[in-house]
Amino acid sequence: MVSRRDRNWSLALLFAAGHRPPSPIGVGLLGYGAIARDHASLIARVGGLRVGAVCDTSGERRELATRELGVPVYGSAHDMYDDPDIGLVLVGTPPAAHAGTVLEALAAGKDVVCEKPFALRVEEVCDLAARIRGEPLATAMLPPGGRDDGSFRPIIVGPQNSDPYPVHGEAIATLGKHFGIALERARCYPYRG
Numbered sequence: 001m002v003s004r005r006d007r008n009w010s011l012a013l014l015f016a017a018g019h020r021p022p023s024p025i026g027v028g029l030l031g032y033g034a035i036a037r038d039h040a041s042l043i044a045r046v047g048g049l050r051v052g053a054v055c056d057t058s059g060e061r062r063e064l065a066t067r068e069l070g071v072p073v074y075g076s077a078h079d080m081y082d083d084p085d086i087g088l089v090l091v092g093t094p095p096a097a098h099a100g101t102v103l104e105a106l107a108a109g110k111d112v113v114c115e116k117p118f119a120l121r122v123e124e125v126c127d128l129a130a131r132i133r134g135e136p137l138a139t140a141m142l143p144p145g146g147r148d149d150g151s152f153r154p155i156i157v158g159p160q161n162s163d164p165y166p167v168h169g170e171a172i173a174t175l176g177k178h179f180g181i182a183l184e185r186a187r188c189y190p191y192r193g
């Protein structure tokens with residue numbers, strides 16, 4: 001049986017290769033603040049994704065999400081994780097809540113995209129790395145304004161800092177073309193500090 005996580009990876013690669021998946025992945029926005037509202041408008045422009053739900057601890061923000069998006073809203077993250085429509089969780093809470101919520105969402109079987117910073121303390125990052133061992137982990141940062149100015153160094157690494165190019169080279173090249181950013185291997189891998 002193919003797990004949902006494997007299915008989402010396949011859909012992401014198919015999308016990068018120019019195919020449109022038959023049913024878009026439902027994204028659950030955890031935190032509906034300034035950056036999450038930006039994400040919501042960007043998600044609406046991506047063929048393989050759609051905003052499926054919002055969770056915010058603030059009733060005011062939940063009302064705003066209902067007005068702006070018309071999707072189910074939750075006051076508890078666990079209720080949103082129980083929603084089978086949600087395949088991917090986008091963590092847009094304030095930084096102090098990032099490490100804990102990333103682990104909870106992964107434990108609930110969701111794919112996760114986390115806003116920066118990933119965590120606040122080195123110990124939290126080490127704990128996260130140890131607990132998600134074996135799970136694919138990718139970090140991506142686009143240049144400011146989404147434009148390639150040559151001084152920005154994209155970094156692309158696979159799980160455990162492995163080289164993602166032999167398997168995913170074609171998809172990475174397609175993504176680079178999509179964003180208008182040169183993502184050839186010599187520029188992006190390995191990370192040299």
Ligand SMILES: NC(=O)c1ccc[n+]([C@@H]2O[C@H](COP(=O)([O-])OP(=O)(O)OC[C@H]3O[C@@H](n4cnc5c(N)ncnc54)[C@H](O)[C@@H]3O)[C@@H](O)[C@H]2O)c1
Pocket residue numbers: 030031032033034035036055056057058061077092093094095097115116117
């Ligand atoms: N605002 C930006 O331009 C920007 C840019 C890049 C990255 N970020 C990052 O995005 C994150 C969020 O920033 P923001 O400016 O959108 O903050 P914000 O304060 O506008 O929004 C955060 C939202 O999360 C909600 N929230 C807090 N704890 C929660 C929890 N446990 N569960 C669910 N909801 C919770 C809050 O009620 C609020 O609505 C930060 O890590 C920040 O560094 C922000």
